[in-house]
Amino acid sequence: MKVVGITGGIGSGKTTVAKQFEALGVPVYIADVEAKKLMNTSKIIRRKLIALFGEEAFFDNTLNRPFLADKIFNNASYLEKMNAIVHPKVASHFKNWVKKQKAPYVLKESAILFENGAYKFCDLVITVTAPLELRKERLLKRDDTTLEKIQAIIDNQWDDNKKIEKSQFVIVNKDLEQTQLQVQLTHNKIVNNIT
Template structure:
């Protein structure tokens, strides 16, 4: 089973692209969603995050996301520590998920595929891009956040240029119809490559 990594900067539209691959029958693993679930479910992660950031990391036994976001997004060291706790668990969860899939390939969607080294486990990589202003506009609408917070997240991610240089495919997500066509084309190329 081939693993195709799907990445892109925050607000580029990775989830939109992932759903379009799903519509073509490709199983999709959204690493960020699974990480959030594991951060709420795993006793080991809870214990380690509380040890790192204090009891405030959880509120009513649920991850205190605003508190954690404040702790990590302007502090590269804290972000690194949190990733060291969460990412090994996500990697192991992904391996178990992978065993249950039946398809020519699967997509592993992760915003920080390169940053956390997960790209090394992928056979092919797709980077989703979109103009920076459009990404910021989408995020302001979606996340009820500030431009300052968006910029802090962008600063912690690899640039599009760096991601593209290590990718096999690039999908530009500006217009939904065009994006669908690019997804179909990329899917066809991947199927041909792995046949």
């Protein structure tokens, strides 16, 4: 079974695109969602995060996301250390998930597919792009955030050109209808390449 990575900068709409692939019958693994679940349920991750950030890492027995976001996006060292705790567990969880799928290929959606080296375990990679201003506009509508926080996240991710260089497919996500067409074409190419 082929593993296709899908990535893109924050606000590019990679989750929306991933869901369009899912509607075509492609099993989709959203790494960020699974990482959050594991951060809340794994005793090992919990213990290591508390050792790294202190008791405030959890509030009411749940991951204290605003606290952690504040810590990691102002300190690249904390981000690296947290990723070193969480990413191996997510990678292991993903491998087990893949074994249970019955499809020509699966999609692994990850914002930091390149940054964390996970792309090396993918057969193909799709990068989702959108104009920077549109991405910021989407994020301001979607999240309770500021332009400063958005920029801090963008600064911690590879820029689109660097991602595109290492990708086999690019989907430009500006208009939903056009995006849907690109998803269908990409899906057809992937399936034809496998069979």
